[in-house]
Amino acid sequence: MVFLTLSCWIRNRGPDRYWKVQELLKNARHFRGRKNRCYSLAVRAVRRAFIYASKARKAKRRNMRQLWISRIAAASREHHMKYPALVHNLLKSSVQLNRRVLCDLSITEPRSFLALAKLARARQQEGFRAALGDGNEPPGVFSRITQLS
Amino acid sequence: MSSFSRSAQQWATFARSWFLIDARMQPPGKIASMCSVRLQGKHKPIYHPLSDIGDHVVVMNTRHIAFSGNKWEQKVYSSHTGYPGSFKQLTAAQMHKKDPTAIIKLAVYGMLPKNLTRRTMMQRLHLFPDDVLPEDILKNLTEELPQPREIPRKLSEYTQEERDTFPMLWTPPEDYKMK
Numbered sequence: 028m029v030f031l032t033l034s035c036w037i038r039n040r041g042p043d044r045y046w047k048v049q050e051l052l053k054n055a056r057h058f059r060g061r062k063n064r065c066y067s068l069a070v071r072a073v074r075r076a077f078i079y080a081s082k083a084r085k086a087k088r089r090n091m092r093q094l095w096i097s098r099i100a101a102a103s104r105e106h107h108m109k110y111p112a113l114v115h116n117l118l119k120s121s122v123q124l125n126r127r128v129l130c131d132l133s134i135t136e137p138r139s140f141l142a143l144a145k146l147a148r149a150r151q152q153e154g155f156r157a158a159l160g161d162g163n164e165p166p167g168v169f170s171r172i173t174q175l176s
Numbered sequence: 177m178s179s180f181s182r183s184a185q186q187w188a189t190f191a192r193s194w195f196l197i198d199a200r201m202q203p204p205g206k207i208a209s210m211c212s213v214r215l216q217g218k219h220k221p222i223y224h225p226l227s228d229i230g231d232h233v234v235v236m237n238t239r240h241i242a243f244s245g246n247k248w249e250q251k252v253y254s255s256h257t258g259y260p261g262s263f264k265q266l267t268a269a270q271m272h273k274k275d276p277t278a279i280i281k282l283a284v285y286g287m288l289p290k291n292l293t294r295r296t297m298m299q300r301l302h303l304f305p306d307d308v309l310p311e312d313i314l315k316n317l318t319e320e321l322p323q324p325r326e327i328p329r330k331l332s333e334y335t336q337e338e339r340d341t342f343p344m345l346w347t348p349p350e351d352y353k354m355k
Contacts, residue, residue: 094224102221133221 095130102133106144116147119154189222193231194316198323199280200237203244206324207235208283215288215297228293232300234313239276239305243268253282277303 030036048066054076055062055069062072100110117124122143124132133140156165195214199207210233213219217229243251251268271278284301288294302313334342348354 097218098221098223101219101223104219105221130221 092126095126098130099126099133102137102140103144106141108144108148112151113144113147116150116154117143120146120150122146190229192229193318194313195231195233196317196320197233197235198237198320199235200240200323201242201327202323202325204238204241204280204283207241208280208287210321210324211235211280211284211301212287212297215284215300225289225293228296230297230300232302232316234302234304234309234317235280236304236307236309238280238303239272241279248272253278276305 051073052063052066052069054073057063058069058072058076060068062068096110099113103110103113124143129140129143132143197207197210214233215230216225217223217227217231220229222229248269249267252265253268253271254263254265256263266274268279280303281298281301285294285298288297331339
């Protein structure tokens with residue numbers, strides 16, 4: 028006997044080629060040219076499109092963070108402060124707001140952002156006094172807050 | 177944005193402002209960086225590179241800008257039209273004499289992002305060599321920006337009393353000859 032396994036014996040090459048092709052072409056329907064109709068061209072175009080989409084999902088996180096940072100920098104410059112100073116001093120004051128939230132606050136809650144900028148500025152001045160001054164408490168303060176590591 | 181709350185939208189958030197900068201005795205690079213920030217819209221928290229939210233910037237007194245160091249003689253602006261023999265090199269002084277607004281224009285052009293929006297941003301930059309501004313631009317101005325560099329006073333601008341009371345590092349003896 029020549030045909031020893033079932034896969035060699037059957038002559039019908041599968042009943043559902045149409046649906047498999049359609050499943051691929053539905054991802055290519057918005058392309059330009061014959062890539063949206065012809066299977067061989069569409070296969071290549073769809074594979075490239077999926078690769079670009081995967082790379083873009085990683086790049087989106089980077090781009091969003093960069094946009095947040097530039098928006099926060101713009102808002103903090105409106106309040107006479109620079110972005111690195113703002114972020115570092117907020118960190119030192121143990122304000123754990125991430126850049127996404129800071130960006131949203133700067134757009135929709137301007138007064139809250141102003142309060143945060145003032146907090147960062149006060150912490151900055153305190154840092155300068157600690158570094159440059161003589162270690163005494165500033166006038167009018169009689170007890171220091173606990174140092175948070 | 178999923179976290180966008182329905183707070184009161186400030187009126188004229190997306191308005192285009194007109195800024196005025198006086199470039200008298202200022203370094204052109206600092207003026208150019210201020211201009212480029214505002215032309216791109218990077219001074220606004222709603223910034224996005226695709227949004228076209230830049231403002232107009234009017235720079236006056238570009239004839240009276242002040243390079244530091246020996247840049248008037250040493251800084252060279254080169255250009256080539258592509259044809260053989262057309263490589264031109266001009267010092268900053270020659271360029272300024274030919275066109276008093278060219279230095280700031282080139283500086284801002286180099287500081288803007290190198291994409292298709294650069295030309296539209298340059299169209300929103302208005303440069304004037306002197307104090308005289310046309311009336312329609314004067315009507316549009318909304319804000320004047322502070323100058324980046326503090327102009328030092330000339331010796332002739334100090335009063336005699338200020339000169340006398342100025343602290344001396346050392347008092348020269350009677351028979352000391354100044355060079």
